[in-house]
Amino acid sequence: MSPPALQLRALAKTYGERTAVAGIDLDVAPGEILGLLGPNGAGKTTTISMACGVVTPTRGEVMIGGLSLARDPYGAKRRLGLVPQELALYEELSARANLAYFGALYGMSAAAIATRGDWVLGVVGLADRDREPVKRYSGGMKRRLNLACGLLHEPALLVLDEPTVGVDPQSRNHIFETVRALRTAGMTIVYTTHYMEEVEALCDRVAIMDAGRLIALGTVRELIAQHAGRGLAIEITGDVAAAEVAAAAHADVRREGATLHATPHAGLGALVSAIEATGATITRIESRQATLEAAFLALTGHALRDDDAPAPPTSKAATP
Amino acid sequence: MIAAAIWKDMQLLLRDRGTLISLFALPIVFIVAFGAMFSGGGTSPDVPRPIAIWHPTPSPAGEVVERALAATPGFTPQPLASADAVRAAVAAGTVDAGLVIAADVDPAHGHPVELAIDLAAPIQVRAPLTGALTAVVTRALGAPVGAELVYLEARQPPGIRKPLPDISGFQITVPGNAVLFGFYIALTVAMSFAGERRTGTWRRLLAAPVPRWKVMLATLVPYYVIGLIQLTFLFGLGASLFGMRVAGSIPALVVLSMCVVLCAVCLGLLFASLGGTEKQLGSVGSVCLLVMGLLGGCMVPRLLMPDTMRSIGHIVPHSWALDGYYDLLVREGTGFSDIAPSLGALAGFAALFALIGLRRFRFET
Numbered sequence A: 001m002s003p004p005a006l007q008l009r010a011l012a013k014t015y016g017e018r019t020a021v022a023g024i025d026l027d028v029a030p031g032e033i034l035g036l037l038g039p040n041g042a043g044k045t046t047t048i049s050m051a052c053g054v055v056t057p058t059r060g061e062v063m064i065g066g067l068s069l070a071r072d073p074y075g076a077k078r079r080l081g082l083v084p085q086e087l088a089l090y091e092e093l094s095a096r097a098n099l100a101y102f103g104a105l106y107g108m109s110a111a112a113i114a115t116r117g118d119w120v121l122g123v124v125g126l127a128d129r130d131r132e133p134v135k136r137y138s139g140g141m142k143r144r145l146n147l148a149c150g151l152l153h154e155p156a157l158l159v160l161d162e163p164t165v166g167v168d169p170q171s172r173n174h175i176f177e178t179v180r181a182l183r184t185a186g187m188t189i190v191y192t193t194h195y196m197e198e199v200e201a202l203c204d205r206v207a208i209m210d211a212g213r214l215i216a217l218g219t220v221r222e223l224i225a226q227h228a229g230r231g232l233a234i235e236i237t238g239d240v241a242a243a244e245v246a247a248a249a250h251a252d253v254r255r256e257g258a259t260l261h262a263t264p265h266a267g268l269g270a271l272v273s274a275i276e277a278t279g280a281t282i283t284r285i286e287s288r289q290a291t292l293e294a295a296f297l298a299l300t301g302h303a304l305r306d307d308d309a310p311a312p313p314t315s316k317a318a319t320p
Numbered sequence B: 001m002i003a004a005a006i007w008k009d010m011q012l013l014l015r016d017r018g019t020l021i022s023l024f025a026l027p028i029v030f031i032v033a034f035g036a037m038f039s040g041g042g043t044s045p046d047v048p049r050p051i052a053i054w055h056p057t058p059s060p061a062g063e064v065v066e067r068a069l070a071a072t073p074g075f076t077p078q079p080l081a082s083a084d085a086v087r088a089a090v091a092a093g094t095v096d097a098g099l100v101i102a103a104d105v106d107p108a109h110g111h112p113v114e115l116a117i118d119l120a121a122p123i124q125v126r127a128p129l130t131g132a133l134t135a136v137v138t139r140a141l142g143a144p145v146g147a148e149l150v151y152l153e154a155r156q157p158p159g160i161r162k163p164l165p166d167i168s169g170f171q172i173t174v175p176g177n178a179v180l181f182g183f184y185i186a187l188t189v190a191m192s193f194a195g196e197r198r199t200g201t202w203r204r205l206l207a208a209p210v211p212r213w214k215v216m217l218a219t220l221v222p223y224y225v226i227g228l229i230q231l232t233f234l235f236g237l238g239a240s241l242f243g244m245r246v247a248g249s250i251p252a253l254v255v256l257s258m259c260v261v262l263c264a265v266c267l268g269l270l271f272a273s274l275g276g277t278e279k280q281l282g283s284v285g286s287v288c289l290l291v292m293g294l295l296g297g298c299m300v301p302r303l304l305m306p307d308t309m310r311s312i313g314h315i316v317p318h319s320w321a322l323d324g325y326y327d328l329l330v331r332e333g334t335g336f337s338d339i340a341p342s343l344g345a346l347a348g349f350a351a352l353f354a355l356i357g358l359r360r361f362r363f364e365t
């Protein structure tokens, strides 16, 4: 059996007092797309930077295709392609000139850079604009070139750090399709994002990070089944704190403003009666679709993005 | 890979109008502007100076001149043991000029007083001194009115090399500005590091299967090459357009220039290791380089500065570079041995900058 495409063992990074990554164990199987999901500052970039040899870990080990990054850095790095979170491009240069330089870093010959460049520019749909300075590209085109630069040397493992930030829907779809096509061709992909939809649409498995820790790992289906049970959102007017205490006897409850997020232990009736017994009025009850968002909420106790509303309602129950 | 880096940075440079202007166009403007200034009349720095003097004893003429010199404000006679001692003192630079009054001195019959002075010194330094001393000697020896006698004849003492005949201001302003703007490569180097970090290309470099020392060289070497091109361009232009001439050895000039660029690139590494943003580097760095250039005599030759400023100049590599260029451009027959102190100092500065830079530089931030 081939070794995992990527193995992280007790990988940790501290910056002075601050712990960016607090010890992560993770295996990425060959040929899978693994989503690395987490809010801002969760430690995603730090984790993959350590996995790529960009940041030296404080503790722990990285193996790429069975090669230790510490002991055989060049062998390990050759198998790996990194697409940084930033647009890591020379904006004054053309796509071709960028590829030429990054290809040279991997010891590619000029001929190989040219033929592989044709392929990779075709894949990301930039073949017809390849001689233009990158600064004239749209945001989405730059993102696609950013991806192309990480692909040029045919890595077995491709690490993407938020590859769709700030792109138009068209470029985003293009990137999705590229990633799927690469997986079909046998490439292993680690896909970092803070968009749930991307993970649900693309990834075979999800690793959820929060505050430097890996808090859940599994397929999207597994995570939803385990963590996003039959959730209810109960909107209340009156003494919400008292209602929460009362509800806690009948459900797992978490309060968010005037809303109680509850997973009842038994029937809905006992829960509703207990809340109403405190004198509070239930203005609305929503049952939530079991989404990754809900699983994330249940796991971390907060939304993935600050601007996110809690998961979208799917069915509205009339007030009793 | 380094070749690819050079190629990449060349392309980047050709598209970066700001840097192109500051490295190649601005120095030309300065060379022309300062060149015009220096070809005009000289200034007269009227500072009190010791003047070496020798005459046989007894020597009525000698004693008269010595007394006259002592009576002249701004000069103090410094009697030495022999004519050669006077010449040697001038050659060593301990005094700016010396007077040798031989036993048979008789300006009226073709035996003038000898003025020992470095004829290669800038006219701005030499002219007022020669003029003042001529006046002192002439008055002391009592010139008949209207007589066109040579009382004083300037000669190059042995031990310092003879200058090229008719030196133009460009002999000074071309190297001055080549050094001033040559050191701006340091800023370009530091900004390039900061830019790679800002855009994230630095991450790509670190993720590539390339040792980190090579990543660093790939950022430094291209600018070393660009710096050499810059100096070649400026000296080439100086020679072809402004009539700048090289009095000494061309290979020595090439080696000196290589040391200057090396020193500048190492200074760039030092700047980069301080870890500022491009904006901070742009403002702090350029002021820093300007002050260094000023102290080092790039704008105003150090020979025109008071003694304390002249010595202070030695704390910057610019002064050593210019001393070397001055010898090679102005004095005939100068070679490696004449500019050895400059080469040594520049190499020392380069090593110091590189050492501090490497110790402080962080690949990860």
Ligand SMILES: Nc1ncnc2c1ncn2[C@@H]1O[C@H](COP(=O)(O)OP(=O)(O)OP(=O)(O)O)[C@@H](O)[C@H]1O
Pocket: A015, A018, A019, A020, A021, A038, A039, A040, A041, A042, A043, A044, A045, A046, A047, A085, A194, B365
């Ligand atoms: N060089 C550094 N020095 C100090 N702290 C750092 C450094 N890099 C990251 N951190 C801290 O480590 C934590 C994790 O940062 P990281 O960039 O890995 O998060 P992230 O999950 O990628 O977030 P985002 O979604 O915003 O990209 C943050 O608190 C961050 O401030």
Ligand SMILES: [Mg+2]
Pocket: A044, A045, A046, A085, A161
């Ligand atoms: Mg990040």
